[in-house]
Amino acid sequence: MVTAIELRSVGKSFESGKETIEVISDITLSVDEGKFVCVVGPSGCGKTTLLRMMCGLLQPTSGKVLVKGNPPDPKKNRFGVIFQEDSLLPWKTVLDNVKFGLEVTRNKGNTDSIAREFITMVGLRGFEDYYPHQISGGMKKRVAIARAMAVDPEIILMDEPFADLDAQTRQILQKELLGVWSRFNKTVIFITHNVDEAVFLGQDIVVLTKRPASVKATVNVELEYPRARLSPPFISYRERILKYLQEEITAL
Amino acid sequence: MVTAIELRSVGKSFESGKETIEVISDITLSVDEGKFVCVVGPSGCGKTTLLRMMCGLLQPTSGKVLVKGNPPDPKKNRFGVIFQEDSLLPWKTVLDNVKFGLEVTRNKGNTDSIAREFITMVGLRGFEDYYPHQISGGMKKRVAIARAMAVDPEIILMDEPFADLDAQTRQILQKELLGVWSRFNKTVIFITHNVDEAVFLGQDIVVLTKRPASVKATVNVELEYPRARLSPPFISYRERILKYLQEEITAL
Amino acid sequence: GVIFPREAETVRIGHLTGDLHHLALFVAMNQGYFEQYGLKIQLKEYVNGPTLMQAFLSGELDFAYVGAPPAISARAKALTDAKSHLPVVIASVNLEGSAIVTREGIDTPEELSGKNIGTPGTGTIQDIMLSIFLRERNITVTKSPMSIATLPLEFSKGTIDGFIGWEPAPSIATVQSGAHVLLTSHDLFPNHQCCVLVVSNKYLEAHQDVVQKFAQVHKMANQYIANNPESAKQIAMNVTGHSSEIITLALSHIVYTSTPDPESMKTFLHSMIDLGVVTTVSHDQVDAFINAFIDTRFI
Amino acid sequence: MERIDQVKGILLGVLSLTVFFFIWQLIAWSLNSPFLPGPYEVLQAFGRISTTGDIDGYTLPSHSLTSIYRVALGFGFAGLTAIPLGVFMGLKSSVRSLSTPIIEPIRFIPPIAWIPLSIILLSGLWRYIFLIWIGAFFPILLNTIAGVKRTSPVLVDMAKTFGADSSTITSRIVFPSALPEIMSGLRVGLGVGWMCIVAAEMIGGDPEGLGRLIIKYANLLQIDVVIVGMIAIGIIGLVLNYGILTVEKRLFKWRVEVKA
């Protein structure tokens, strides 16, 4: 299998004034192409920092981040990043938001029809001309997913994308995400707080320690999709990961 | 027993532009002194409007509202009103907020020591010099209660006071409220959305119809305080009131 | 003092920015004539005659050195208003003393036609004289009103083709920017009354003695200029900060005299009525108006 | 319903203006000063200046158009300089800290205080442009900086992950996101620039312009025309302001705040 993302003893610290905060101490990790990997870890441990290094928004202080063998560069690699925060352009309609990624990546094809196709895929047909403030939080996330998918990304990076949503919307979107992933077979890095979500979605689950983050454990979830949340193996995976996390949180 | 509040076929409508909205159609009701009465009703049925008429903030369009035999007048009657919204003065500390009611009602006594006493009563000793933005939502409600109680009100009117709070804080405050009420034996009108809360607190529960509101039923809860939420009679009262409400909501 | 408390004996005198016509005032101060007569003075400076007269009417000044036309039009306007402080002429300050200067290529009055000519403000004596002159010759120009200090500057930049102004502005342009005098005010209107010394009618009623003293000071100062041209010139140079060359040229255009000339004021008033500058006096009232305007008792 | 409120508003407005003019007329009558004309005289002066023109023959519309033209140029320059500079300063905090010590004292120098320098260094139309520019520049600059600084970093990161270069980010993220603030800066700047017209025109030079009209007739002590000029300036300023407000409302439908 080809390695999509590789982290070689990556460390990251921030300077803020005189202080230096070490956020990531030493992470080595490799993600094969087409995998769905979830990353869980205590709050503030450095998950977002990790994701930002993977797509080239941040540079590691030590070690190396490689995407297909080279340092990540959004101008060459095609990333589909879904941020935890609302990242829609409020002055653009749903359609124009989805077209934004296509236009920036200089996709010469018919951006309009591609955008409409992905809007339909996330179930927002009919909402093309709505502005972000006119649609709900769950619908906004779908638009962000459509925008990221529309550019045909090599790697999809998602940072707690469903954290703000109510339980029901969350579960619907999780199922839809799995559908999209199995259809297009992309590499997905999915960051979450929520263990249930991680076990429901991930082939591999990377558990991080508290800050400065390193890899506490990597759990391979050997369950068929779609997974039943109340099945005993599901619950036992959950318990196992929860235990790892608990150790980290009490250690705080 | 002396009647504290009496409503005689009270009706209320609002003019808004050319339209007239009838909010309360015909309510007749009488509350004895020292009673704890809960009012429940579908959202938007007119509960707040009712409460505002009881303390003289609004005048009824038809019928009469009487407090101790006369129309309510905050300059003569002493009301302790707790609004659903945050009603603390943001530029005053907790202590000065509690003193505010005392000063306005021209209480000549030592307002400072009275205020401190009530702050202690609601468990906020040590927070006297905090500003509202420095304390949590539940603490703010306690301050509002202390402010209302400090003026030694004849009647306490509470409008969904605990609606914004999380379940735990809510239950703590409910218990504290019952404690305060049983100690001072005031007349309390308590408006709520929450049937569980109503059955836990009220001696009488007035169920309103949908807008325009009239009295659908008055339920006398014959349970000793403190009430056990999981006891069968509690649950049967709850079911009964929920049924009344369900009828109103499906009738919408 | 920050608010200028007004002491009883202090007289408030208005004058114009950098106006050599008012040399008598500077001489009187320089020679200590005011102190000699026990007068304490406070000077107030204004950009042009009309602005000075507006402040005068509202009672901000007791005396003023100002062009006759602005004083006339202010008096005409305010005549019916009991609250206004009306100007009364107690002496002449000077005759003539203005000039039209132009750039090369404008050598005859006819060549002014269509040119851009600066004035020190609408309603000033220079503006009025220019208007009268142009009307008589049936010439039209674009008038550019601006402050007196700006005129030579704008001329040097070429924004205007020439200007009419009080001395030393024309002489500055002549010496510094190669302007030449097209017409002096003597050519426009020989021996015309220019600036006058006015007193507020209310002040005159209350303080005849002070007015008497002031007129005396003024007469002495004008005599001094006549008798000591060299030291008067030095005083003028000190006050304006200009070179001897400019001041000599400027002074040669000004006639200092204390005796007012009613006839030229009447002519001005007739013309101002024709120009629409004065609207409250008719031609047959002109004589009476000017006679009441001038009070020669003190000269 | 809304209709009724509008009609009511207009009626109330007319009523209060009537009362205002009536009181003004009463004061004018009772003072009977030649320097305080009543509204009737002002109306007459308005008619006269609008049709036959002023003492130099220029009519009120031509004075107004001249002033509007000058303000439009000065304001245009202010926009063209302040917006790019504001975007630049908003993006680079180092540029901001370098320029603040220079800009801050300058922005408290009133436009009229620049008149002497402008007389010496500039002439003709450029002087008007400069004086209006200096009035309009700072509100636009400060609002643009504020707007740019308020750009959500997530939106910028989002664009970066699509491989956008910095000019794309500036033009497609930063600028549109700052646009509401820029527009309100433009509105304030236009108001200030318009108010500088009297200062700009008082230097003189040209016989035309509303500011000049005021000064000309102030010198002639004909206050009725002075008031005509003041009212014209006030009303044109008001109309310009509401004009931009309307554009803002149209343009920023996507902003919930503007709708409310």
Added chain:
Amino acid sequence: MERIDQVKGILLGVLSLTVFFFIWQLIAWSLNSPFLPGPYEVLQAFGRISTTGDIDGYTLPSHSLTSIYRVALGFGFAGLTAIPLGVFMGLKSSVRSLSTPIIEPIRFIPPIAWIPLSIILLSGLWRYIFLIWIGAFFPILLNTIAGVKRTSPVLVDMAKTFGADSSTITSRIVFPSALPEIMSGLRVGLGVGWMCIVAAEMIGGDPEGLGRLIIKYANLLQIDVVIVGMIAIGIIGLVLNYGILTVEKRLFKWRVEVKA
């Protein structure tokens, strides 16, 4: 840490001012115009005017104090009139709709346009007060109205249920709740009022005041002193503004927004 940032900020400020003065000096040298003095000449003029005084013998501090005194009076009157009126207008929507058609056009008339009327109708100190008042009045008024309108109705109802009468509600609820907006109105108003000082002093009359200093030396074509006056106005304006900002920050600790 904060210390370091502060020191860095000051150093950067000094650096950029140095560069600014250096460029200015270069331009002055290369143009070599008698009307564009370099910073060194301005500094000399500053020393001369500060110590020996101007041609009439008044020093820069006395000019500044005179101007500050006038602005303080005009600004004080503006506060005393605009705040009560603003509270009243904020409380009564009928008063608002009645007065808007009168106030709106007037507020777009620039203070300088009032000069002719003010010369005729007022004299001495009152004229300064009036011209500064008219500049400072509207920002204070509009901010006060906005602040009063934003008073939370729950707070008013709360006070009413305790039996508070309307004067208590106004003084203890509406006023303190509108105070942050009133203060920022005062800050803007002081800025505008201060900027009116040149307009107010340009009419002439008294020989003292920063505006007068500028105009006096502009007439003498001594631009170095003109620039001294401009810088003095700019810096005093800046200091006044930061003064009120500091008061605001102290006063409104209870506001989360101000802290952020």
